[in-house]
Amino acid sequence: MGDLTRRRVLQAAALSAAGALTAGCSTGGDPGGGGSVAAGRLTWWDHQNQLEPAKRKIFEKFAAAEGGVPVDYTYNNPAKLGQALQLAKQSNQLPDVHSNAGLQVPVPQLIAGGWVGPLELNDAALKRLDGKLIEGIHVFDGKVHSFPIFDYHVYSNVTWFNTKLVGQAGLDPEAPPRTYDEFRSAARAVRDSSGGKAQGWIWNIGMTDRIGDQVNVLAQAxxxxxxxxxxxxxxxxxxxxxxxxxxxxFLLSLQQDQLLVPGSQTLIDDAARTRWTAGIAGYYFDGPWCPGVALKHTPEFAESLGVGPVLTPNPGEPATYRGTQGGEYWITPSTKMAGQANQLLSDYFTTEEYSVEIANTMSQPPRDLGAVEKSTAHPAYKKLITWFADQVFLAPEAVVRNPQTSKVGAETKAIKPGLGDIVQGAFSGDVTDVPAALKELSDKSNAERERAVEAAKKKGAEVSLDDYAFPNWKPRADYGKDQY
Known part of the structure; x- marks a missing residue:
């Protein structure tokens, strides 16, 4: 299990194994993997609900292609996939291909623990991925283990809203709130004009990893x-x-002003998004994948879908930063379907056609941003992608400068409570001194970095704390390869 602790495994086991292993929709068949299902079928698990239509098309084509096989696909909510994978690993039933959402473990540890193995992509696929594969992110010890399907121009805290509720409140849907004060005023207007039927804002506070990422984005802005x-x-x-x-x-003040839907403290994204589309709130913070998921289940909501950029404390164009986009799909080393898995990934998931399909389903921006204009995506999604292009900059990364820092990642232990836990605790009242909790998180994180660097050095890694400092970094600019 590597560094996946017994406590985490026991927590996962407390769930219904059957429920965890079959969550979401599947093409059918036993969701077990690693070659454990009927011979000649490939198993695939991931957390990308919005991309299911695109993958179904691909899986049908692959099943009919020379050398292809049927694919048993299972969707798991991001909050549940890690637990499902842990249970599957214990029973030697990992799927042949999977995403790693929810495991919260550095890739080198996953490799060492037998969770993921190297790919054997064909020459055509490698040519399409030229310049996109980075040692320490997609490549480990010279072997390709995954590849990006998305572009790095993205952030997870988009201000989505219900144009019908906004219009009823006397607000202009074409002028979404951009500052904290504008948002507070707009949320209050929606609440007050609804006659008690709607609140201003709903959020998925039950997902600590997600809200931690969203608060990181808001902090950058x-x-x-x-x-x-x-x-x-x-x-x-x-x-x-x-x-x-x-x-x-700011976030806590929205709850204090009674602008937050009661019960949001325990909601995960699927539940929060469903309630939002049902008209229970005017605004919802989510990533660019929001319309792809929401309109799949409630296509009529397309007429009420509005979008605004990440909020800022004061007027001005936001600036956010994002590192190189990581890999999405990983192969299980124990799979008996390695040849078919590599054929499927090479011939279908590295192509421009898949980038267009990603844009069609309104997921994260595809690796080929030019595919967005060729897509059938909602106008709000297309508008958002143009904002991303102006508001997201390439961040410096230690692993790009020195690939051996991936070995530091393998030694690093997660700090608990993390940022998302602290924010969730602040909303519930369990964390009463937020500054002190954040200072403790900073101190423990710095100490753990120092410890992990020393541990990696003892095992032969040529790394130092200097690998993580970029004195020449400048805000509102991409950190290019020539700056390392």
Missing amino acids: AGFEGGGGVLYRTGEYAYHSEPYLTVIE
Whole structure:
């Protein structure tokens, strides 16, 4: 199990194994994997509900192609996939292909633990991926283990809204709120005009990993000069800095002003999104995948779909930062279907056609951004992608400068409570001193980084804390290869 702790496994086992292993929709068949299902069938698990239509088309084509086989596909909510994979690993039933959402373990640890193995993509696929594969992110010890299907121009805290409720409140759907004050005013207007039928805002506070990522984005838009709590110039963790405090204070104030849907503290994204489309709230924070999921289940909501960019404390164009897009699909080393899995990934999932399909389903921006205009995506989605192009900049990454820092990642232990846990605790009242909790998180994170660096060095890695500092970084600019 690598560093996946017994406590995590026991927590996963507390769920119904059958429910966890069959969540979502499947093409049928036993969801077990690693060659454990009927001979000649490939198993695939992931968390990409919005991409299911595109994958179904591909799986049908692959089953009919020379050398192809049927594919048993299972969707798991991002909050559940990690638990399902842990249970499957224990019983030697990992699927042949899977995404890693929810495992929260660095890829080198997954490799060492037998969760993922190298791919054997064909020459045509490698040519399409030229320049997109980075050692320490997609390539490990010279072997390709995964590849990006999405572009890095993305953030997870988009301001989605119901244009019908907004219009009824006397607000202009073409002028979405951009600042904290504008958002608070708009949310209050929606609540007050609904006659008690709707609140201003709903959020998936039950997903600590997701809200942690969203708060990181909001902190960048509030002026934090780093990512994931780390200052780019110094490499130090600074969760306790002013931008994070400003963001969390703003979010909590929305609850204090009774603008948040009651019960949001325990909601995951599927439930929050469903309630939002049902008209229970005017605004919902979610990623670009929101319309792809929402309109799949409630296509009539397309007439009420509106979008705004990430919020900022004060007027001005937001700036956010994102590292190289990681891989999405990984192969299980024990699979008996390696040849078919590599054929499927090479011939279908590295192509421009798949980028268009991704855009059609309104997932994250596809690796080929030009595919968005060729797609049938909702106008709100297309508008959002143009904002991403102006508001998201390529961040510096230690692993790009020095691939051996991936070995530090393999030694690093997760700090608990993390950012999402602290934010969730602040909403529930369990965390009463947010500044102190954030300072403790910064201190523990810095100490763990130092410990992990030393541990990696003892095992032969040529790394140092200097690998994480980029003194020449500048805000509102991409950090290109020539700057390393």
